[in-house]
Amino acid sequence: MGTARTFVAVAALGAAVAALWLHGPALLITAVAGFAAHSLRSGGVRRTLRDSFPLAMFLGFIAVLQLASGSAGWELPLRALAVFWLAAVAFGVLPWNQLVVLARPPSPFFSVVLFLLFLRHFALVLRDEVRRVLQARRLCVRYRFGAGSFRSLVWAVVALFRRALVRAERFYAAQWLGGIVP
Amino acid sequence: MKTILDVDGLSFAYGRKQVLVNINFSVSEGESLGLLGANGAGKSTLLWCLLGLLRGEGSVRVFGERPGASACRRVGVVFQNPEDQLFMPTLAGDLTLPQLNRGIAPEQARAGAVEALGSAGLAACAGEPAMHLSLGQRKRAAIALALIQRPELLILDEPTSELDGGSVRHLVDLLRRLPVSKLITSHQLEFLAKVTSRIVVLHEGRIVAEGPAEAIVSNQELLLRCGLI
Structure with missing residues (x-):
């Protein structure tokens, strides 16, 4: 049991670190995987959305600042969310x-x-x-x-x-x- | 009797706001001293000064030393909010960690943790995280955590805050059984009278009275003046 949990945690942490460098479709797939893993672990999509709400608010604020400086993009918020979901899963299952x-x-x-x-x-x-x-x-x-x-x-x-x-x-x-x- | 905590002329201010003024008292070996004061009297600030977390004017000696890492190794502290002390995924983990940190073997550390939880009446909760327990249970777990480090002086900051009657009774029983010296801050008269032999009264940052617990808690005029009744 401990070994399986460690494996899941290491895989999730590895994906979270990888998400820092990924771009385009690869980043999107990682984020979707993170969202799915978080929903599975937390017991539902609604719970994941609720847990992500404060971070999403903060990211929205950052996006507005980016927009004001003329450098808006979708990758930074998505990357932050992917790292949050994957890290939350890893921290939750580590023995x-x-x-x-x-x-x-x-x-x-x-x-x-x-x-x-x-x-x-x-x-x-x-x-x-x-x-x-x-x-x-x-x-x-x-x-x-x-x-x-x-x-x-x-x-x-x-x-x-x-x-x-x-x-x-x-x-x-x-x-x-x-x-x-x- | 040997003095283990000695405070001489301690004053402390947050910027221009004077919080403690010329505080003098001592705790002897084996003694249970109560620090009584209304909200905002300066009790928590005084504790932080005693532990070396804040530095004021005057002298504080803990086991003859200035408060710091070395002296505080002989002191167990229970904070007002036990969540600041319990952070592992299980209570047993919380109590094992400080022992591992002192170089105790894992099996021995785990056995020690289970035993300490048992003596605090929490043996059944060893595998649960602190956040799943009631506040009374968390307070008792924080006391067990402080005791596992075999302190010679136990300091408790408002141990009864937010506790119901049953939890307070459990806490009184537990504290009465402990053979170590104790310094307990509280604004609850009945509780302090049960677990301490001497009380120091703090009012607006100054010591306004000191004496046997029964004499202090029966002094209605003093208690009224200090906003305690």
């Missing part, structure tokens, strides 16, 4: 407990595993904070679109950055006190 035991400290592999674990944890923290902030906004803004909605969205994003910073600070402090990080 972390076995990896931590296999990678004995203070080996470089242990540091890599720890780095990936911290990354995974922080992605989950960010996901939770995004949900909370969007829920809080939904409760205090009468209309999702229209008057006041853009301003409230901007403040929600600001709040998200502040919360993420505080959580990162506390998390680092906790790991430092536990002797896990230098």
